[in-house]
Amino acid sequence: MPPDAKAPDAKAPEAEAAAEQVFAALADPTRRAILAALAGGGPATATDLAGQLPITRQAIAKHLALLAAAGLVTAKPGERRRIRYRLRPAPMRVAQQYLAALARDWDSPLSALTDHLDRSAASQPHPTRGHHD
Amino acid sequence: MGFPDRIERTIELAHPPATVWAALTTAEGLAAWFGDKVTIDLRPGGAASMRWSKEGYTADMRVERVEEPVVFAFTWPIFGLPTDDPRRTYVEFTLEPAGAGTRLTVTESGFAQLPEDAYRTAYDGNSEGWAKELGELAAYLDAA
Numbered sequence: 001m002p003p004d005a006k007a008p009d010a011k012a013p014e015a016e017a018a019a020e021q022v023f024a025a026l027a028d029p030t031r032r033a034i035l036a037a038l039a040g041g042g043p044a045t046a047t048d049l050a051g052q053l054p055i056t057r058q059a060i061a062k063h064l065a066l067l068a069a070a071g072l073v074t075a076k077p078g079e080r081r082r083i084r085y086r087l088r089p090a091p092m093r094v095a096q097q098y099l100a101a102l103a104r105d106w107d108s109p110l111s112a113l114t115d116h117l118d119r120s121a122a123s124q125p126h127p128t129r130g131h132h133d
Numbered sequence: 134m135g136f137p138d139r140i141e142r143t144i145e146l147a148h149p150p151a152t153v154w155a156a157l158t159t160a161e162g163l164a165a166w167f168g169d170k171v172t173i174d175l176r177p178g179g180a181a182s183m184r185w186s187k188e189g190y191t192a193d194m195r196v197e198r199v200e201e202p203v204v205f206a207f208t209w210p211i212f213g214l215p216t217d218d219p220r221r222t223y224v225e226f227t228l229e230p231a232g233a234g235t236r237l238t239v240t241e242s243g244f245a246q247l248p249e250d251a252y253r254t255a256y257d258g259n260s261e262g263w264a265k266e267l268g269e270l271a272a273y274l275d276a277a
Contacts, residue, residue, distance in 0.1 A: 040263040100213035101137040101244035116166040
């Protein structure tokens, strides 16, 4: 789908915004712990999470509200203390792409290509060259 | 723009475009520097695959452009994303004669693409799907 791949500009700002929210959320160890608990154990209330993490319920509720506002978790309506939070993975997938772009290595393969071509040329002397290794 | 959609590299090679072309578009050529097990059906729409045994990773590619000896392009999965992720990046090699050698440019684009409004629906749908399927399994086991 090259046409789609060539016209990402309209979508990139949205991707950028999603990545920013994910990385801002992940920069905080408490929020990392909350997201990890939701990823590992599934939907949970602030009280559930307070039982698993060394943080007060109030602090967890504050972080959950922030994560919900950023779209990284969704709140399932319920009574005030019974609100269950669930991980919303879509923004994480966008952030994964960001990391994939940073992790993509073309320098090593291109250097391997250069070596390969030089080696092949050395073993099959080029007519205009007087020597080979 | 902080989100890198496009990666581009240009290198000068001391070999004519025909030699570089063979290294980029044949299974033998690609296996010598890129993947270690390579198959390729060299025509637009043709399938290709590249395996890196050490990493235990195989990329299934689709040949997109074959304009010998100037442009070779393919799409492939985004390394680092789950294998069932439908998003792919577009890789294009451009060969320009430069003296007796070749100026080779590789661009890979599409990192910033979002899946068609699947961004909000499909992935959420997917996790809803698991919850729903597990619920159905529970109901099935309860009934048994």
